[in-house]
Amino acid sequence: MRLLVFCHDCQFEHLRLGTEYDEKNALALYYAPIDEQRVAEFVCARGHKNRLLLEAQLFQVLFDYAVVAFDDGYTREAVASLAACLERFFEFATAAFLRNAGVSMDEGVEAPSHPLAL
Numbered sequence: 001m002r003l004l005v006f007c008h009d010c011q012f013e014h015l016r017l018g019t020e021y022d023e024k025n026a027l028a029l030y031y032a033p034i035d036e037q038r039v040a041e042f043v044c045a046r047g048h049k050n051r052l053l054l055e056a057q058l059f060q061v062l063f064d065y066a067v068v069a070f071d072d073g074y075t076r077e078a079v080a081s082l083a084a085c086l087e088r089f090f091e092f093a094t095a096a097f098l099r100n101a102g103v104s105m106d107e108g109v110e111a112p113s114h115p116l117a118l
């Protein structure tokens with residue numbers, strides 16, 4: 001999964017110098033891969049190292065990808081992203097419910113092998 005980002009050091013440099021954002025001085029955009037901790041790292045063309053933390057949950061990003069893929073006509077990618085989105089949402093909801101109940105994720109709550117086995 002990748003995010004479309006720009007370099008913050010280059011942006012600060014633009015602000016410090018007071019240059020206009022026109023076609024000649026536009027900020028370059030980069031596709032940065034994002035990991036499981038929602039961290040994206042990349043180096044811009046001018047050598048600035050960037051490390052970004054995505055505030056949105058992964059299921060939100062995957063849902064956005066699914067919508068964009070569907071809108072672009074890539075139905076298989078849309079279904080795959082939506083399935084991954086749903087799985088991430090279940091993980092997120094499970095963690096939230098366990099935390100609300102005062103149970104740690106490390107305690108290893110055993111899930112039933114089948115939903116009807118409750």
Ligand SMILES: [Zn+2]
Nearest residue numbers: 007010044048
């Ligand atoms: Zn830069």
